[in-house]
Amino acid sequence: MAQTTDPQTPQRQAAQPEAPKRGVRRSAGHKRADAERNIEAIISAATECFARDRDASMGEIAKAAGLGRVTLYAHFASREDLLRAVLARTIADADGIIEEATPAEGPPAEAFARVIRSCWPFLSRLGSLHAAAQHALPAEEVRRFHDKPMGYMERLIARGRTDGAFRTDLPADWLVTTVYTLLHAAADEAAAGRLDKDAVGDILERTLLAALKAER
Numbered sequence: 717m718a719q720t721t722d723p724q725t726p727q728r729q730a731a732q733p734e735a736p737k738r739g740v741r742r743s744a745g746h747k748r749a750d751a752e753r754n755i756e757a758i759i760s761a762a763t764e765c766f767a768r769d770r771d772a773s774m775g776e777i778a779k780a781a782g783l784g785r786v787t788l789y790a791h792f793a794s795r796e797d798l799l800r801a802v803l804a805r806t807i808a809d810a811d812g813i814i815e816e817a818t819p820a821e822g823p824p825a826e827a828f829a830r831v832i833r834s835c836w837p838f839l840s841r842l843g844s845l846h847a848a849a850q851h852a853l854p855a856e857e858v859r860r861f862h863d864k865p866m867g868y869m870e871r872l873i874a875r876g877r878t879d880g881a882f883r884t885d886l887p888a889d890w891l892v893t894t895v896y897t898l899l900h901a902a903a904d905e906a907a908a909g910r911l912d913k914d915a916v917g918d919i920l921e922r923t924l925l926a927a928l929k930a931e932r
Contacts, residue, residue, distance in 0.1 A: 755791050757781040762802050767843035767907075770851055774798070799852055803861045806842060813838055814868050824876030828928070829921050831872070836917035839899065843907040846900045862896060869895050873928065882928045894927055 761781035765772035774795055778788040792798040817834040819827050849858045870892050876882030882891070902920050905911040911919065 751791070754781075754783060754787055757783065758788060758791060758798070759801055759805055762798050763806065763842075763845065766799070766802060766845045766848040767841065770844040770848035772848070796852055799849055800861075802845065803849055803858070806845065807861055807865060810835065810838060810865050814865055819868050819872045820875075824872060824879055824881045825925060825929075828872055828876070829925060831868070832921045832924065833917055835899075836902075836920060839903050840906055840913045840916065842903060844904075847904055847907070859896070866892055866896055876928065877930075880930055883930045885931070891928060895924055898924060898927075 758777065758781045762772070762777045765777050765780055769776075774788055775785060777798070778785045781788070788798075792801065813834050814831055817827075817831045819831050821827060822830070846858075849861075870888070873882055873888055873891050873895075877884050877888065898920065902911065902916050906913045906916050
């Protein structure tokens with residue numbers, strides 16, 4: 717006896733949705749989470765390594781992060797790319813510190829001193845990072861990374877010039893450049909042991925305010 721078939725069976729089978737591959741989805745999620753943890757570990761380790769040694773190698777950073785070189789290069793194709801990621805992270809942190817110091821509030825000289833006192837403890841922990849960036853990346857690119865934090869300084873200096881607290885006999889851009897240069901020079905000198913880290917905040921405050929102060 718011939719077996720009868722339901723002519724709608726193929727259509728019914730085709731219409732049935734494929735069961736979700738839950739195991740694959742969880743696996744992909746785990747991979748993403750692992751990648752995020754690895755990236756965080758790499759950036760944290762790289763920040764510490766570059767702070768200690770501007771010439772820190774990718775192998776040293778991978779070891780400090782507890783990862784293999786293959787994993788490190790899977791996320792950052794070059795040492796320069798990793799430096800860029802570290803710079804972006806540290807400058808974003810610096811932006812938060814400057815905002816908390818409320819540079820737009822109070823007399824300009826007091827606000828400027830407050831920002832410097834707030835930023836220096838953070839800058840002092842970065843050690844040789846700026847030197848590493850300058851050594852590996854174009855100077856103009858390193859400067860562009862600082863556009864936002866220097867924007868706070870630019871606005872603060874402009875407010876001081878309007879109020880008569882800061883000098884107007886020199887270009888405003890030059891005053892901003894002076895602040896940028898001396899901040900990083902102080903960090904480099906402290907990292908090299910030529911300045912006492914505990915004293916640099918006060919030295920910076922006095923030096924920069926003297927450079928900015930309007931002549932009476």
